[in-house]
Amino acid sequence: MKVGNTHYRSVWPIGDDAVGVIDQTRLPHAFATRTLTTADDVLAAIKTMAVRGAPLIGVAGAYALALAMREDASDTNLTTAHQRLNAARPTAVNLRWALDRMSALLTPLSPAQRAHTAWLEAACIADEDVALNQSIGRNAAVLLQAMHADVKRPLQLLTHCNAGWLATVDFGTALSGIYQAHDAGVPLHVWVDETRPRNQGLLTAWELAAHGVPHTLIVDSAGGHLMQRGDVDLVLVGADRVSARGDVANKIGTYMKALAARDNGLPFFVAVPSPTIDWSLRDQMNVPIEERSVDEVSRLTGIAASGNITTVRVVDQSTTVANPAFDITPARLVTGIITERGIAAPPDLAALFPEFRPAG
C-alpha cells in the first residue's frame, strides 16, 4: 500500500542480509522504518510489537530464521533459533506455521546451502501472503457488494484491532475486502474499535484514512450500543488462530463483539489466510492466551501540548493490572470464515481445504 507516494510492504528484504520493517509502535504519531540485521533484532521487534499481526509475524519469523542461518547454519542453531523465535508470541499460529515450513525445507540441506535457501523461502512466504490476502479481499468484496445491494445505503462495518496491510505483508485480511469493495465503488463506512490496550485501532484508522475509506473511531465498549441502534450491518475481523472447526482466537474483546452481533441478528465474519488455520485443533480450542506486560495498560503515548511524543503513566504503579491479549470466539458465534478459497460457515471450513482432512 502507499504511504504518501511511496509503495510499502510492511516487511521487505534489504540485499540478502537484512530486512526493513515499519516500526508500528511509533504509528500513528510517526512513520519510521527500521533495518533489522540479526535474528535477535527481529525477535525483539516481534516481542515489542514493532512488528505485529499474525500473518506479518509469520513472515518476519521466516526472515529471522534466514538471518539466523547466516549467523550459524548448524543443525543446533536451526533448532535453537526455531524454538526461540516460536516462543516470541504464543497465540498466533502463523509464526509456528512459517517456522515449521522453513525448518522442514532447511533440515535436509547441508549447512552451507541453508542461508541462501532460507532467504529465498522467506521471500516466497511473503509473496504468498500478498497473494492470499488479495484472494481473501476478492471473496470478501463479493460479500460486501451483495450486502450493500441488500441494504441500499452505505454499508456499516465494525472491526476490532488491526487486520489491515500493516498486520500482513500487504493488503490485509479483514481490511483487504474493505479496500477492494471501496475501490469497486461500494459505499461503506467502518466503525473502528480503538482496541485497548495497544490501540491498534489507531493503525486501522491510519490505514483507512490513507486509502480514503470513511471511518469513525470508537472505544471498545461502544460496539454493542451501535449494533443495538441499527448502525452496524456486519462485524468483520481478522484472527490469530482459527481451529479446524472454526473457533477463533483473536485480539481480546473480539468475543464480546461476536456476542453483540448475535444478540442483534448481525453477521460476524472472520477473514484469514489458510496459514492462520490450525488444523491440529480439531476439538478443544486449547490455545495459549498470551499475557502481556501490564505497562501496556498503565502507560500511553501521545502528543503533549509541547508537540513532543510523550508517554504518560495513567495507572498508579501500586495498582494490580492483568493484560490477557486474546480471547476465543466460539464457532457457534461465527457466521462465516473468509479465506483465499472462499467463504465457509465454520462446519464447512474443512471442506474448503480437503488436503488437511485427517487421514483415516
Added chain:
Amino acid sequence: MKVGNTHYRSVWPIGDDAVGVIDQTRLPHAFATRTLTTADDVLAAIKTMAVRGAPLIGVAGAYALALAMREDASDTNLTTAHQRLNAARPTAVNLRWALDRMSALLTPLSPAQRAHTAWLEAACIADEDVALNQSIGRNAAVLLQAMHADVKRPLQLLTHCNAGWLATVDFGTALSGIYQAHDAGVPLHVWVDETRPRNQGLLTAWELAAHGVPHTLIVDSAGGHLMQRGDVDLVLVGADRVSARGDVANKIGTYMKALAARDNGLPFFVAVPSPTIDWSLRDQMNVPIEERSVDEVSRLTGIAASGNITTVRVVDQSTTVANPAFDITPARLVTGIITERGIAAPPDLAALFPEFRPAG
C-alpha cells in the same frame, strides 16, 4: 469514606452558601477538593464530570438549585435554573428526580422562604442517599455472602465504571455491598474495567485500594475472556437509569458485559437506589444517550516521566471519533436489581415499590 485519616463525603455543604466537592477529574493522580459557590459552578462541575455518578449529580443538582435560589428566588429563576441544570447530563434520571423534588417543594413557597428551605432539602436528599446506599449494601452483602458460601473460595466479581462512594454521597451503589461484604469477612476480589474513555475504573481501583479490597484493573475488552475461563462469579454494576420493567441504562459497555455473563451462565446484578428507577418508563426504554466530547476519546491524562501531570493527544485530530456515553442493557439480561428494599428480578421490581404502581 476515609481519604487518608479524614472522613469525606463526595459533596458537603460549606456554611449555607457553598458546597465542597472532590474534583474527580484529577483523581487518581491528585486528590483535590473544590468549593462551588454558584449554581453555574455546580453546572460546570457536572458537565465536565468533576462531579459525576448518577446519585451524586442528583444531590449536586439539588444543592445547585438551592444556590440558584440564593441568587434569585423568583418563580422565573426557579423554572430556568431547573431547566438549565436538568440539561447538564441527559441520561441519568437522578438529576431530574432531585430537581423535580426540589421544585415541587419550593414552588408553593414564597420567594423569601425558598433559599433556606432549598438548602435544608438538598442536605436531606444527601442524607437520604447515604441511607439508601447503606441499605443497598446490606442487601447486596447478603447475596455476596450466600454466593461465597456456595463457591467456597474468594468470590470473583466484575464491575464496570465507578459505582462507588465517589458516584454517590457516600458508600456507593454496586461497591456498597462489596465494602460491607468485605468488612463482614467475605473473601472477594474485584475485576475492575478501566471504562474508557473517561477511565472511571481508576476511581474504582482507587476506592477499593483505600478500603483494602483486593482488585485487578483490566481493559474493557477483557471481561468476556475472564468469564470464559471461569474467573468471574458475578457481574455487579450501578446504573444511571432503570426502567419500571428493569431495562438498565448505564455506562457504555455494560450491555456487552451482560451478554458475556449470560453466555457464560453468570448472574448479572445492578445496584440502584430507588431515585434511579424511572417509573415513567413502562414500555420502551426511550432514554436519551448522551454523546460526549470526542476529546474524551482522543486525549488522556497521566504522569509524564518528568513527574508532571500531563495530557497527551492519542488520536490524530483529523480522525473522526464518536463517543456515545451510555448503553441499554435489556431486562432479559438482568438477573436481579439490588435496591434499598431488597433484590428483585426485573419482572418483580415494581412489587418492591407498590407506591409507584400506575393508578387504574
